[in-house]
Amino acid sequence: MKPDNPGSARVDDVERAHLVDPRDATYRIGRWGPGPDLADVVRRFWVPVWSVPPGSESPQRVLQYPVCLMIVTDTYARFYGVATGLSETVLTGDGWGVGVMLTPGAGGLLVGDVGRWTDRHDELSVVFGDAGADLARRVRAVMDDDPLDESVQREATGLVEAWLRGYLPMDDDGHLVNAIVDRVEHDSSVTAVSQICDGFHLTERSLQRLTRRRLGLTPKWLIQRRRLHEAAERLREPGDTLAALAAELGYADEAHLGRDFKAVTGMTPREFSGRFG
Template identity: 55%
Template sequence: MTTSPGSARATGPAGAGTRTRDDIERAHLVDPTDRTWSIDRASVSPDLGELARRFWIPVWDVPDGRDSVQRVLQYPVCLLVVSDGYARFHGVVSGLSHTTLTGRGWAVGLMFQPAAGHLLTGEPVRRMTDRWVELSALPRLDGAGLVRRVRAAMGPDPRDPAAQAEARTHVEDTLRLLLPVDEEGLLVNAVVEEVESSPELLRVDELCARFGLAERTLQRLLHKRIGLGPKWLIRRRRLQEAADRLRDAEAGLAAIAAELGYADQAHFTRDFRRATGLTPGEFAARFR
């Protein structure tokens, strides 16, 4: 299968496709022995860059009697997912997100920017934390029409790049009605980007200083626009960074703990296990 410009393909890690590790992969706690799925990823059109980050389109074929559990340390953004069986808008998951794949299927997913959740729901996004609603429940989205168009495009052959491109176009055309992004939305986008791109940033007061915001103001902003606070935001970025570094055969646990600002290896181990259900050593062993 070919991919369109601006897109990338990942398969179950031991499969025939090529896997490229990048910032997208940090969140996906993949099982490297699972060959039952593939994911095509694509960037959004430039005019939507302040509203959405990227598409992901998984296609799976899981043998009878088996399932494939996808575990994700979600980014601090809301998601849109249309499949052949459901169509949902997801708030941010504060813990570990689980999706179980069975049989054959596909989904068209869109990862929004932090600004988007409030624009779509019209209310503080904290009300959506660890929840999802049907697309038809969103006041500023023609959910039913969008679902019909995406399913019509993907139904004949969900692996067809042309079908995937058509589905992405339908999603983007619907979302353009939300533009332009408001000033508060642009600010929360910038705050989250600063955390995600600054591994040395370990404290909330440092983040406040970079934007000239009082901690209470930052708290209110993040709870309104992403549903969780600044301490969670920094901790989530550290855990994603840890998951990425643990895939490296040369990485040592003590060194990773120190580089990510943990007081010691024991603290790092407790934090990682609480978030993922695995110790750092158990997770790293999957890639050896």
């Protein structure tokens, strides 16, 4: 199996979050965006299909974005809040999943106070009642036909899209949170919370309250996670020294980058980079 589905539109920043082992060829992933009317609510869909040899495991480690997730598989159907550390799913046997990465503001649209879900997950049937259970049943009915067929995968994500349209439109706070996260994720010059406050005309207290309620996170976490995503992306390719990378990412020195990276990923920057050597 190939690690990516070549027939799907590639989203550039997927791999910076997914700490993929380049030697792992037990899965493939279809990835694509939502319909235009759901752009405020959905970042992307991902549909993994895996086949892991008996007695083996395939750990999937992710530095999650500041977003909530939903995924339906053949064995569970869950809503996930943000994992503040390293998120890990261990694949075994044969299976599939139909996942949706929501936008930062969409979690609150679906469940209210997202802070209650930080580092937590539960079944869709618990979070959304009968509506969640029904969505899981319908997705499984479609995917059971042929999970490797992209037309089947897209039919399944179409069911999720239709379900999510019931939550439109996005509210003002959701739009604001989407804009704040977009700024932090795509502007490496943002290295202090005060810059976010100035850019969006918010007091630090208002910003803290907003991100806690709509993301379950602090503004400082947003900046640190962006740095770690950038580090993971850059460490895959030969180039700058760790000292130069640390300076570019706004760390005081290489040691600070190393401590942050290992604390969250469990690997030193050199150990991670060595996997792609």
